Amino acid sequence: MDGQQVRDWESRCIEEQAPACTAACPVHVDMRGMMELLRKGDFKAAHALFARIIPFPAIIGHICDHPCESACKRSAAGAAIQIHQLERACVDAGFAAAPFRTNKQLAKKRIAVVGAGLSGLCVAAELGVKGHTVVLFEARPEALARLRTYDPQILPGTAIDADLARFANTSVEFRLNEEIDLASADGLAALADQFDAIYLGLGPDPQPALAGVLALAADGHLAIDALTFATSHPKVFAGGSQRYGAGYSPINSLQDGRYASLSIDRMLQGASLTANRDTQGAQPSRLYVNTSRYAPLPAVIPADPERGFSQAEAIAEATRCFPCHCLECVKVCPFLEHYGAYPKRYIREIYNNETIIMGPRKTNRLIDSCTLCGLCAAVCPEDLAMGEVCLSARQGMTAKGKMPPSHHDFALRDLAFSRSDAFVLARHQPGFERSTVLFYPGCQLAASSPEHVENTYAHLCATIDGGVGLLLGCCGAPAQWAAREDLFTESREAFASEWRRLGQPTVITACSSCFRMFTDHQPEVPVQSLWSVLERVGLPAGASPRAATLAIHDPCTTRHETAIQGSVRRLLDQRGVAAVELDGPGLTTCCGFGGLAEFANPAVADKIVDRRIGQNDADYLTYCAMCRDNFARRGKRAIHLLDLVFPTAGDPAARPDPGFSMRQENRGRLKRRLLHDLWEETVNEPADRIELIVSAAVHADLERKLILHDDVRQTIVHAETSGEKLIAPKTGHFIASHRAVSITYWIEYTVEDGRYVIHRGYSHRMQLG
């Protein structure tokens, strides 16, 4: 994985961005966290969270001008959360903020603060807590004199007293009734001699007298840098109402004190004043919230507006907070949900997994559990595709030889079977020397419904002039998903050489994964979907076999193939079949087979299928054999589009999943039957296959363990020819074992009339002896 690419992916997941309320708050109070505590009725913890950011919680809790509320996303579903009233409920619940605690700092500096308003006191609190010596000069007889002019109904004097009490026992020295004429010789210049830094919180009035001492703005106020709160004097910082004039904003004054303190601290340490300040102050939030998911809820109205929310009312109001999260992808993807986090975190973990030097690679299975279906990108406001991330990580794993062999081994052996002589077949139509088109049914349709391959081929031959070739094989998708570039290249080259030999005809695919593989990776091959071709050449005659409505599941590989989706719907119309959409083709899901997820993580793949099949009670209609069979495997009635094209008696929606053993057998049989029926070649059935008797329960168990009947046969034949087996004297069962390449199979069986009854099977990869 390329580090730059990883950072780009990470930065696109905005789930960790601050919610709108917090972003709009000048000092970024964690309202979402407060709401979550309040909805649980934990006022104490909510108050503590508030007081962690706000040095004067009792005051701000009463008079904050709450810019957060107009940003609150709840306004799109009812009304904005009354954040300010909730803060008030928190501070009214009777918890006093603890006194400020002073850090013992080695290099203590001396700071002068002129003006004991909110911004000046905030500087005193912030720098006092850091252990500096702070001297606060105030001309009036008390601190926060301006706040004392508030109506006590709005801001009780006790709240001011409570917050000022936090300074008890700190080293902050309050020099009240001490007016400093900053312009005089004993003024700023003298302070600058005695102190390492100075903060001026001079209130709203212009300061013409300071002209010549400090730079002024055009309106006569101090010129103050909006980012650093610096003035023209390197030791002097300023803020508060001096920046805002008449429009008083307590929270802005507090913010100015906070960020001016940060600058002073940096100045004292010789650090950059401007670096890393881009999240400072109120700003829009990048966090996406799909508010349409939420039903509107009206604001809670306090029974006594003067006293504000009762605790019960506060809890009800806080419960209206969504709380804001994106997680759009996590909500639609059981894989992303399964691992308990979200893409930004996963991407970091995946990258760490790749770059780890020592210790276990903990996210291997996570990486291999993604179906590569593309749904996350379709719902993500930033188009982040976790499939790309996981596939890239898989490429890194195979390149380093760190791909766990067990994850994809079975699927790759199945691929090898489909590419072997047992299945591969490439022919012109009987009686033709050339092909105008080439039918490519794909390995899974042949595995699931060989008769549909035969019927489709016959229909294409009957309706298309100039020769319809046939090519049985596998497009190599499993190799691509497993990040086995070597096998994928082999598969592509094998296909391409047959295709060239047959005269480079247009390829007609019945499988949407094959379609994707050809369009994405073999652009030189002209390819059409069987569904578009059927729409053009017409359906064979045949009555509609069903009256009931079907729900359409588009295979995930057709997510962006609008032409194919349209053809499928028109074919349904032609067959007179009523169909409903699930979430529409653009938001379709995987059946669990994609990306080989069902082999690396069957539990996650089952969750994906189960969620999909729970969406609608109607029988599902799909046009991928793998999707249909996975639905059937999990107990959902489902048909393949070809079941409507070539209706037969019986109930195709009740057809069980053939399972892995049958899939291979079907492929082999299809080839032999086609050769025999169409090309009139004699084909030998595989010789001397021993006959197995496998109960449904044992069969299901073997399927789950990915043990094929052929593996069972090989093991028994090995035991019977070599005599190497065990006997369990009580039951008379034989126990045989055989190592085929990288897996040792164990089969317990008995023999009945020359046939082999299978009692159980299991395997391991570890080698003995």
Add this chain to the structure above:
Amino acid sequence: MTEPTSAAPEPGLLCAKCQLPLAAGKVEASYLGNTFPVDLLRCPGCGFTYVPEELALGKMLQVEQALEDK
């Protein structure tokens, strides 16, 4: 109908070839280039080694997976 038997392997297994009861012994197990000794039942005659299902799908699988993630 036969159910997949998941009960513990019955004692007294015999090697069909040598007609000898299996006896405990040390065997080398290896996976992905790592080798370690395990105690297993084996035929004292021909050395045929038995791996019960509980071991294959339990401890052995765990070790395989841990080695795959190493």
